[in-house]
Amino acid sequence: MTDAFSISVLERRASAKPRDAAFYQDPYAFYSALHLGTPTFLWEDYGHGCFTGFREVNGLLRDKRFGRQITHVMSREELGWAPPKAHTAAFDLTEKYSLLALEPPAHTRLRTLVNRAFVSRNVEQLRPRIERLANEMIDVLEPQGGTELIKAFAAPIPAIVIAEMIGLPAEMAPQLLNWSNRMVQMYMFGVTHETELDANTASEDFMAHLREVIAARRRQPKEDLLTHMLTADPVDGQKLTEDEVVSTAILLLNAGHEATVHTTGNAVKTILESGLDPQTLFATPEQTEATVEECLRYDAPLHMFTRYALEDVTLDTGEHFRKGETIGLMLGAANRDPKRFAHADTFDPFRTDGQNVSFGAGIHFCIGAPLARIELQTALSTLFKRLPGIRLAGEPRYNNVYHFHGLERLDVTW
Secondary structure: OOOOEEEEOOOOEEEEOOOOHHHHOOOHHHHHHHHHHOOEEEEOOOOEEEEOOHHHHHHHHHOOOEEOOOOOOOOHHHHOOOOOOHHHHHHHHHHHOOOOOOOOOHHHHHHHHHHHHHOHHHHHHHHHHHHHHHHHHHHHHHHHOEEEHHHHHHOHHHHHHHHHHHOOOHHHHHHHHHHHHHHHHHHOOOOOHHHHHHHHHHHHHHHHHHHHHHHHHHHOOOOOHHHHHHHOOOEOOEOOOHHHHHHHHHHHHHHHHHHHHHHHHHHHHHHHHHOOOHHHHOOOHHHHHHHHHHHHHHOOOEOOEEEEEOOOEEOOOOOEEOOOOEEEEOHHHHOOOOOOOOOOOOOOOOOOOOOOOOOOOHHHOOOOHHHHHHHHHHHHHHHHHHOOOOEEOOOOEEOOOOOEOOEEEOEEEO
């Protein structure tokens, strides 16, 4: 037992308060203790079972007996849930048609319609644009001799790239970040009424703006993802409705930058604290890819996905879950599993066992993973090549938003 967490190996239970700074500033101490004692356990603070082992997490992400959605097979009454809250109606509407939440066949239809834009050969064409953006930002930053890197570099690049892909101007990136940051507060542990109201207002404003842009695209189509979703050939005889287009665009804008921002900041922190020469980590395209994958493994941007049991399930390991029960799949812990990775708690960009589950697995594998990888490879290599003297100018602090895992600020100098 520590100040940050307690574990009962005998009872296979643990407690760690997600909003406690002693925990979220370093969740890896908790994960290491779980790997040694009880890698499958009941997390008392969340009230559901969790898995930390790489094999188990990877397998359960692919297990079709578990899903992101449950109300298509059980009613809210059967689940013991309260009725939907009137004051979060707009936010709930953005979630209703979300690729993250849907299960087949609705998920298959939506994903088919947007997948083409995110395949590797298409997003590879964006690499020159991303490199140009990174260089333009460093041109501004370099004479300053230092900056807070999250707001000045990590956040704008992916926000601008995904906005332009969808069909929104780069100048809108700050507003998009504002809406997105307010909405993702809904995924925090212990959401307050004030947070719900603010997230709902952000959702209303976000949807209203997108509906205006959609109306403009119907009058005058362009070469962008929004036009593609509006005009794509039907799948299973159905075109996307306007609500589906709005919900998908919001998901792509929110998810399209969130993980990349966190990974960029986490990666810079990790590399600078490692003592390794950044020039060797980005010396070749192949080594750049390996470095980015190790950054994703070592300090993942998202630490837990939840799933519902879509039927009564008994796992090979003996755990039993009733239909409707929630499980937590701990990506950040799975990436540090000593049974899967040699020296799992060591940052080693030259390792050969660097597979990770940071983008998930199975049918909900992150649709934007190819784009995120290109953004990370390009932005990080450009940053360290342009600013070879970059170093930390203060202790980096993580945001109070477990299960998202990213820095509140990252002060650097050069």
